[in-house]
Amino acid sequence: MPVNSKAFYYLFRHSYAQLGWWIGAGVSVLHVLFYQFAELIWDQWTPPKPETLTPTIAYGLTGLYTNQTEPDGIEAFVLHGSMWVLVGWGLIKTVYLKNWSVWPAVGLCVLFFFRAGFHPPADGFLFGTGVRYYPVVLVGLSAFVAGVIWLSSHYKPWHAWLWLAALAVPCFIAGGRPSDWDYSFVFAPAYALVSGISIKDIYFQYDLLLSGLAALFFKWHIDLNYFQVLGQASVWIFCVLIFWWAKEVFQAKQLALYLLVVVFIMRLFPYYTDTYAEFQMSPLRLDWWIVVALLAWKKGTDHWSVGLLLAFLLVLHRSFGIFYSIAYVEYIVLTMGSELLGPSGQKTKFLPLVQTYVRRYAINVILLGTGLIVTYLIFGNVLSPGMKIYQSLKIGFMRVAPTSFFWYIIGIIALTGATLFRFKEEVSLQYREAVFLLMALTICNLFYFLGRSHEHNLPNTSGPVFVLLFVWIDSLWRRKIPVRSIRRVLYWLPVGILWFSGLAYMVGIKDKLSGMATNVRHRRTIYSFQHPSSAKRAMIRRLTNHSSKVYFYDESLGKNFWYTLDGQYPPVGYYQPYSAWPLLTELIPFFQNLLDEGYYLVTETPSEAAAILPHLRYTSKVTKDGFIVVHAISEPNRSLSTSDSPKTTSH
Numbered sequence: 001m002p003v004n005s006k007a008f009y010y011l012f013r014h015s016y017a018q019l020g021w022w023i024g025a026g027v028s029v030l031h032v033l034f035y036q037f038a039e040l041i042w043d044q045w046t047p048p049k050p051e052t053l054t055p056t057i058a059y060g061l062t063g064l065y066t067n068q069t070e071p072d073g074i075e076a077f078v079l080h081g082s083m084w085v086l087v088g089w090g091l092i093k094t095v096y097l098k099n100w101s102v103w104p105a106v107g108l109c110v111l112f113f114f115r116a117g118f119h120p121p122a123d124g125f126l127f128g129t130g131v132r133y134y135p136v137v138l139v140g141l142s143a144f145v146a147g148v149i150w151l152s153s154h155y156k157p158w159h160a161w162l163w164l165a166a167l168a169v170p171c172f173i174a175g176g177r178p179s180d181w182d183y184s185f186v187f188a189p190a191y192a193l194v195s196g197i198s199i200k201d202i203y204f205q206y207d208l209l210l211s212g213l214a215a216l217f218f219k220w221h222i223d224l225n226y227f228q229v230l231g232q233a234s235v236w237i238f239c240v241l242i243f244w245w246a247k248e249v250f251q252a253k254q255l256a257l258y259l260l261v262v263v264f265i266m267r268l269f270p271y272y273t274d275t276y277a278e279f280q281m282s283p284l285r286l287d288w289w290i291v292v293a294l295l296a297w298k299k300g301t302d303h304w305s306v307g308l309l310l311a312f313l314l315v316l317h318r319s320f321g322i323f324y325s326i327a328y329v330e331y332i333v334l335t336m337g338s339e340l341l342g343p344s345g346q347k348t349k350f351l352p353l354v355q356t357y358v359r360r361y362a363i364n365v366i367l368l369g370t371g372l373i374v375t376y377l378i379f380g381n382v383l384s385p386g387m388k389i390y391q392s393l394k395i396g397f398m399r400v401a402p403t404s405f406f407w408y409i410i411g412i413i414a415l416t417g418a419t420l421f422r423f424k425e426e427v428s429l430q431y432r433e434a435v436f437l438l439m440a441l442t443i444c445n446l447f448y449f450l451g452r453s454h455e456h457n458l459p460n461t462s463g464p465v466f467v468l469l470f471v472w473i474d475s476l477w478r479r480k481i482p483v484r485s486i487r488r489v490l491y492w493l494p495v496g497i498l499w500f501s502g503l504a505y506m507v508g509i510k511d512k513l514s515g516m517a518t519n520v521r522h523r524r525t526i527y528s529f530q531h532p533s534s535a536k537r538a539m540i541r542r543l544t545n546h547s548s549k550v551y552f553y554d555e556s557l558g559k560n561f562w563y564t565l566d567g568q569y570p571p572v573g574y575y576q577p578y579s580a581w582p583l584l585t586e587l588i589p590f591f592q593n594l595l596d597e598g599y600y601l602v603t604e605t606p607s608e609a610a611a612i613l614p615h616l617r618y619t620s621k622v623t624k625d626g627f628i629v630v631h632a633i634s635e636p637n638r639s640l641s642t643s644d645s646p647k648t649t650s651h
Contacts, residue, residue: 011486012102012106013102015094015422016419016422016423016476016479017102018100018102018105019090019093019094019415019418019419019422020415020419021102021105021106021109022089022090022093022100022102022105023086023089023090023093023411023414023415023418024105024108024109024112024411025104025105025108025109026086026089026090026411026414027086027112027407027408027410027411027414028108028109028111028112028115029108030082030085030086030407030410031112031115031116031402031407032111032115034078034079034082035402038075038399041072041073041074041075041078042071042072042073042075042399043073044073044074045071045072045073045074047071048393051584052583052584052585053393053582053583053584054581054582054583054584054587054611055555055584055607055608055611055612056555056578056579056581056608057393057581057582071397072397072398072399072400075399075400075450076447076450076451079400079406079450080443080444080446080447080450082410083410083413083414083443083446084330084334084443086410086411086413086414087334087413087414087417087418087439087443088337089414090414090415090417090418090421091337091338091341091417091418091421092341093418094418094421094422095341112407115402116402116403116404116407116408117403118408119403119404119405119455120405120500120501120504120505121270121404121405121455121456121458121459138503141499141502141503141506142499144502145495145498145499145502148257148258148261148495148498149495151163151257152254152257152258153254155253155254155257160243160247163243163257163260164236164239164240164243167236167239167260167264168236170268170512170513170516171232171233171235171236171239171268172229172232172233172236172525173516173519173520173525174228174232174276174277174515174516174519174525174526174527175511175512175513175514175515175516175519176277176511176512176515176527177277177527177530178228178276178277178278178279178526178527178529179277179278179279179558180529180530180558180559180561180562181558181579182277182278182279182280183224183227183279183529183558184558184560184561184562184577184579185205185206185280185577185579185580186205186206186210186211186214186227186279187211187214187224187227187561187565188560188561188564188571188576188577188580189202189203189204189205189211189214189576190211190212190213190214190215190217190218191218191561191564191565191571191576192571192576193211193212193215193218194215194218194219195570195571197571199378199379200378200379200380201574202574202576203384203385203386203574203575203576203580204318204384205386205580206279206280206285207285207316207317207318207319207320208315208316208317208318209316209317210279210284210285210317212316213227213230214227224529225526225528225529226526227279228276228277228526229526230276230282230284231275231276231279231282231284232276232526234276234282234283234284234287235267235268235275235276235282235283237283238263238267238283238287238290238463239260239263239264239267241290241291241294242259242260242263242290242463242467243256243257243259243260245290245293245294245297245467246259246260246467246470249297249431250470250471250474251474251477251478252473252474252477252478255470255473255474255477255494258470258494258495258497258498259466259467259470259494261498262466262494262497262498262501263462263463263466263467265498265501265502265505265509266459266462266463266466266501266505267283267459267460267462267463268512269505269508269509269512270456270459270504270505270508275460281460283463285317285320286320286445286448286460286461287463288313288317288320288324289320289324289438289441289442289445289463289464290463290464291309292306292309292310292313292324292437292441293434293437293438293441293464293467295309296433296434296437297430297431297434300430300433301331301335301433301434301436301437302360302361302364304363304364304367306328306364307328307363307364307365307366307367307368308367310324310325310328310364310367310368310371311367311368311370311371311374312371313325313371314368314371314372314374314375315371315374315375315378318375318379318384318387319387320445321371323444323445323447323448324441324444325368325371326444327437327440327441327443327444327445328364328368328437328440329365329368330440330443330444331436331437331439331440331441332357332361334417334436334439334440335357335433335436336353336354336357338421338436339353340353385574386574386575386580386582389582389583390582393582397451398454400450401455404455404458405455405458406446406449406458409446409458409465412465412468412469412472413439413442413443413465413468415472416435416439416468416469416471416472416475417435417436417439419472419475419476420432420435420436420471420472420475423475423478423479426475426478427475435468435471438464438467438468438471439468441464442464442465442468445461445464446461448460448461449461459505469497470494473490473493473494476490477490529558529562530558530562531562531566532559532562532563532566537563537566537567539624539625539627540563540567540602540627541567543600543602543622543624543627543629544600544602544629544631547598547599547600548568548569548570549569549594549597549598549599549600550564550567550569550599550600550602551569551572551573551578551591551594551599551600551601551602552564552578552602552603553578553591553601553602553603553608553612554578554602554603554604554605554608555579555605555607555608559604560577560578560579561577563602564577572594572599573590584611584612584615587612588612588615588616591612591616592616592617595616595617595618595630595631595632596632598631598632599631600629600630600631601616601618601629601630601631602627602628602629603627603628604626604627604628606628609628609630613628613630616630617632618630618631618632619631619632619633620632620633
């Protein structure tokens with residue numbers, strides 16, 4: 001290729017090309033620096049003493065004794081700040097430092113590629129199993145992608161309804177069994193709610209919104225199996241909202257279909273089970289950012305409705321409400337900083353700008369503060385004691401791998417923001433501010449990944465990342481680059497993303513379709529939860545002398561909740577279900593209080609009993625048919641109340 005060719009110019013010399021190379025260089029530098037100081041970052045953590053943890057937490061979740069967990073110290077906060085440094089670097093590069101040579105940046109990008117590689121997160125086909133199926137897969141996938149290309153090029157408005165209806169079929173037919181264990185973290189607090197326990201005396205592992213919805217199922221006597229339908233519906237509604245937004249804002253309307261199909265694949269198929277089989281991964285929990293972003297685009301980022309929605313999420317969906325509220329404040333700082341940069345040579349006065357932003361966003365900041373106050377009044381705290389304990393213990397936390405796809409994601413975020421800022425005259429202020437807010441929401445949404453850096457959490461949080469990626473592609477399509485070869489590359493880029501996504505997650509697609517086919521053959525759309533047998537429940541009744549005071553502690557997935565619910569035993573304790581208890585030092589006093597009040601403690605796990613029972617005073621122990629039941633025969637000397645929960649005895 002001659003050095004003076006137009007293609008060479010648009011690949012290396014044009015301003016947006018240089019911007020891309022230098023942002024890639026920024027990622028490379030961050031990658032090197034982070035792992036240079038990683039040990040110092042990871043060491044900012046005091047490991048818990050093994051004897052202070054409950055057996056379920058120690059052996060089942062943390063992996064402290066199975067080398068599955070590598071405590072990451074303050075990694076999440078360092079990387080969160082690093083993402084904003086990279087965004088700031090991209091914005092500065094668009095205004096200043098324009099005459100730097102591109103070749104050092106190209107070299108740094110090459111260095112990054114050799115250090116990090118290119119590994120799609122949690123893929124099970126492209127670089128893993130299923131190689132012998134390549135020929136069949138390639139033919140089938142290529143035919144599917146060709147169909148999407150044809151549909152996008154023959155788009156008519158009424159086609160949208162057909163596409164969305166077609167996607168509803170796999171959304172509403174389960175491909176695998178739900179996780180009894182994961183759903184119990186939604187159902188057990190809901191059962192405590194409808195049993196009359198105060199909100200302040202319940203730990204909501206997945207926040208009040210999801211357990212509140214489950215409480216309605218209890219109140220209205222709806223079969224809990226159908227709670228899965230909420231997760232199924234959330235996947236479909238999530239795809240609808242993304243498609244609608246893309247169709248409205250993209251200049252190249254065909255990109256909306258590509259984005260829809262890619263997001264659909266990434267949110268439904270990469271994981272080993274359905275997105276909603278583990279409810280914590282469903283869009284109903286992870287993807288409220290799309291509602292915030294849509295409202296901000298429709299009404300404006302400074303409209304009071306945005307602040308009201310964030311306040312609502314702070315109260316009812318606390319973990320992500322906090323993330324999104326932080327994102328909103330960071331967005332305000334980002335947009336104000338971008339205005340201070342301004343066009344080259346143009347000065348913006350700081351104090352008048354601050355006054356303008358105070359007038360624009362004061363109401364929403366007040367609403368956020370009100371949300372925090374309401375949260376405190378309802379729960380008795382802003383951050384629950386359980387949340388603080390889990391954060392301090394680093395339960396299930398992992399270090400971000402040097403080869404993680406996360407490093408590419410932070411480049412996509414910064415590149416989209418810088419490109420939009422570079423060509424801001426070509427888009428409306430409303431659009432630009434909405435995308436900047438989406439960037440902030442994406443960065444804060446990644447806290448879910450940074451907390452537990454399992455690669456499968458990247459597809460779970462991939463929705464806003466792909467929206468930003470397609471915003472960047474749309475901004476390049478708007479440029480109408482005169483070089484045919486570059487135009488072709490840009491035209492085929494979304495096609496390549498779709499094809500590659502389908503190939504990388506073909507194993508998940510195959511497994512899900514197989515599970516869906518099984519469901520269809522049995523004329524059902526969901527799998528049922530696995531309740532304990534009536535024979536086991538009858539045995540428990542006999543072993544506990546038909547007492548209503550029974551508490552189950554077991555590491556088996558979901559058993560504690562189903563035994564409690566099916567036996568109609570009243571729920572007790574701050575942590576619901578038993579699996580949520582993190583500290584043995586809090587659990588032992590609680591169990592002793594239960595025994596003193598005449599409760600029976602029941603488990604089917606000998607290792608659980610061996611770890612807990614030596615710390616307790618009891619007078620009767622029965623082992624029969626796999627059950628271990630202990631009881632204190634002495635009469636209770638006081639009634640069990642919320643004062644016996646660890647919430648008041650330990651926090």
